[in-house]
Amino acid sequence: MGISERKEREREEMKQLIMAAALKMFLEEGYAKTSIRNIADAIEYSPGTIYLYYKDKDELLFEVQRHAYNTLLQVFKEKANSKDPLERLAQICKTYVSFGLENPELYDLMFIIRAPMNADESQHKSNGEDSFKYLIDTLATCIEQDLVVFKDPNLAALQVWAMGHGLVSLDLRCRLKVMSLDEVTTRETLNRSIDEYLSCIRK
Amino acid sequence: MGISERKEREREEMKQLIMAAALKMFLEEGYAKTSIRNIADAIEYSPGTIYLYYKDKDELLFEVQRHAYNTLLQVFKEKANSKDPLERLAQICKTYVSFGLENPELYDLMFIIRAPMNADESQHKSNGEDSFKYLIDTLATCIEQDLVVFKDPNLAALQVWAMGHGLVSLDLRCRLKVMSLDEVTTRETLNRSIDEYLSCIRK
């Protein structure tokens, strides 16, 4: 009997419907300003229904994050695929920063917002791991070929990520105001910082 | 007549009372979980009273931030005051990271939380500027004495800050889970990253 299969499929479709609406509204209005009621309104169901598919608002955010991490990985595979590992590393960094600046709300959901990485310990390792692995692998190749000053790919990846995330998140949180540079140059400033940093770690 | 002076003083004391209670509760419970009602309860006033002294919850947060930035600057002056500019730079970085790890809630309020830097454009330049200037000055001295690879103190400060902030905020948001290192070594890992980075930018 294919009924239970159909039910399962319908359930998955419903989860997708909710997730898509949530994503859209998170991006347009931000996580905090998007209420379960709003999402329910948007998909023309009652608020209670959403709780039949997601435990709470955080679980919904978690689902959206998973989606976003996959997106980032896809972008990496598209725009950071040079054969030359050093070049690829540069592409990864530039792509990461562009991604953050062009999708500020999405970046927020992925890397800055509090919930739900803190509470829920179990599953999250898998979340975003692939994108991070993409960076680690590239750095491992760089290290193998003796192109960078690093020795441990993990530590190297942490450092590179920290630099990228630091630049993007300081900008998104308007902490670059203290530097008083006009908006047009913000992006250029960040890119120059990345370039300077990369030339530092190059051997 | 000293009445208006006394009133002014009393007003300032009341603002301090509210701010102190807010800070305490922000640190203990976090910004989001601290309600105006809770603060009012703590100081034994009605919720409405708080709005006679602060426009809204964000303005209260802003006041707390101002306080926190001053604290950070004091810590810098205490623990990062070596005569040798390179040494001082290292001290600043280490102090910054320690400050973040030891005061996670405070760090959150200062650098990660959304409100209110975004909305309110006017005053915030002054906020935290002093601490940033402390870093810029140190880097300017390093550049003068040709000790680092940088040329522009502003860009240099941005990069150093980004690295520090990146490391701390990724840790606070549990994004280092992807690296699966035991807790004891987290701090050591961050310190080693800082050291490695500093040796990169040294000439």
Add this chain to the structure above:
DNA sequence: TCATTTACTGAACACCATTCAGTATGTTTG
């Protein structure tokens, strides 16, 4: 002493996330 200003209250408003008794529909079983 009396009018006015000031400080404060706390109920009310419009939201929020979440729960759950109740309903209505789809599915399985006798």
Add this chain to the structure above:
DNA sequence: CAAACATACTGAATGGTGTTCAGTAAATGA
């Protein structure tokens, strides 16, 4: 086919939130 059961969904209710504002009581000034 009908009755029993399972599933999907509703929407009102609970206990919270930030914020406002009419009303009160005390301090001040005339």
